[in-house]
Amino acid sequence: xxxxxxxxxxxxxxxxxxxxxxxxxxxxxxxxxxxxxxxxxxxxxxxxxxxxxxxxxxxxxxxxxxxxxxxxxxxxxxxxxxxxxxxxxxxxxxxxxxxxxxxxxxxxxxxxxxxxxxxxxxxxxxxxxxxxxxx
Numbered sequence: 001x002x003x004x005x006x007x008x009x010x011x012x013x014x015x016x017x018x019x020x021x022x023x024x025x026x027x028x029x030x031x032x033x034x035x036x037x038x039x040x041x042x043x044x045x046x047x048x049x050x051x052x053x054x055x056x057x058x059x060x061x062x063x064x065x066x067x068x069x070x071x072x073x074x075x076x077x078x079x080x081x082x083x084x085x086x087x088x089x090x091x092x093x094x095x096x097x098x099x100x101x102x103x104x105x106x107x108x109x110x111x112x113x114x115x116x117x118x119x120x121x122x123x124x125x126x127x128x129x130x131x132x133x134x135x
Contacts, residue, residue: 023054
């Protein structure tokens with residue numbers, strides 16, 4: 001189970017990092033994927049797409065990679081926390097603005113990632129603690 005979970009997290013880390021770099025270097029990707037845009041080449045808008053959104057995903061991808069590399073499952077809780085705050089904001093949007101199919105799909109992905117991170121922390125955290133006690 002642990003090896004399979006590590007592989008899944010490794011794939012997720014790679015995908016999130018690739019998406020983040022794409023978002024940072026080509027904000028049009030963020031505009032298309034998330035339905036937001038920096039109108040008329042608005043430099044603040046482009047900076048926000050690159051920094052706020054691309055940077056958030058870059059940070060989460062790095063946390064996933066660090067969790068695997070350092071064998072420290074606490075990083076996975078940090079990703080779960082960030083995903084949880086994103087999901088919370090989306091829930092507020094559902095109440096205030098209504099629900100769209102793509103927003104619901106993103107929400108489901110966020111909830112799945114939160115669950116996966118919690119599972120990874122519980123399962124992989126035990127392995128790290130057991131190894132530390134063996135020293």
